[in-house]
Amino acid sequence: MFTKSNKHNDNPAPPEPSKAQPSVDAIRAASSKPAARAASIICADMKINGSVTSEGALQIDGIVDGDVTATDITIGASGHITGEVKAEVVKVKGRIKGSIRARKVELETGAHVKGDIVHSSLQIQSNAVFEGQVKHAEDPLKDTAPRAAADAKPQASAAPSAPTSSFGISPTAS
Numbered sequence: 001m002f003t004k005s006n007k008h009n010d011n012p013a014p015p016e017p018s019k020a021q022p023s024v025d026a027i028r029a030a031s032s033k034p035a036a037r038a039a040s041i042i043c044a045d046m047k048i049n050g051s052v053t054s055e056g057a058l059q060i061d062g063i064v065d066g067d068v069t070a071t072d073i074t075i076g077a078s079g080h081i082t083g084e085v086k087a088e089v090v091k092v093k094g095r096i097k098g099s100i101r102a103r104k105v106e107l108e109t110g111a112h113v114k115g116d117i118v119h120s121s122l123q124i125q126s127n128a129v130f131e132g133q134v135k136h137a138e139d140p141l142k143d144t145a146p147r148a149a150a151d152a153k154p155q156a157s158a159a160p161s162a163p164t165s166s167f168g169i170s171p172t173a174s
Helices: 016-032
Strands: 040-042 047-049 057-060 063-065 072-075 080-082 085-092 095-097 100-107 112-114 117-124 129-131 134-136
Touching: none
Parallel strands: 040 057, 047 063, 057 072, 063 080, 072 085, 080 095, 085 100, 095 112, 100 117, 112 129, 117 134
Antiparallel strands: none
């Protein structure tokens, strides 16, 4: 039964590694897919100075001073970003000071965004604060987006100008 030769067995059994190989390949393939990965988390006690890039989902509860790029970005209630945010989907509960470029943008209750948004779909819930300009684009990730409102330098003028709304309309009628 436990011999090295198979003289008495005319039909040898297939080797076991060939049966196990497809399952190993399936595991490797599944682990390399972005959908199989859990979201990366920047915790509330973390502060990052510099850009952050992820090929998967990203949850930000801490502070990031720099641009953030990922597939799916969620800024938690304690999250704060100063810089450009670029993703397929951006959900904001915290604060962003800079531009957002995403196919789908959701500003949830309690969100504070100061900067421009380029989007395909935009949802703003009640009690969300937004200061900036909004531009709809079929593919916002390919378009060049306006830089963060904080990056814009004020223009000096000799005469004071009339205040304008975020839509560029002067409150005084002509």
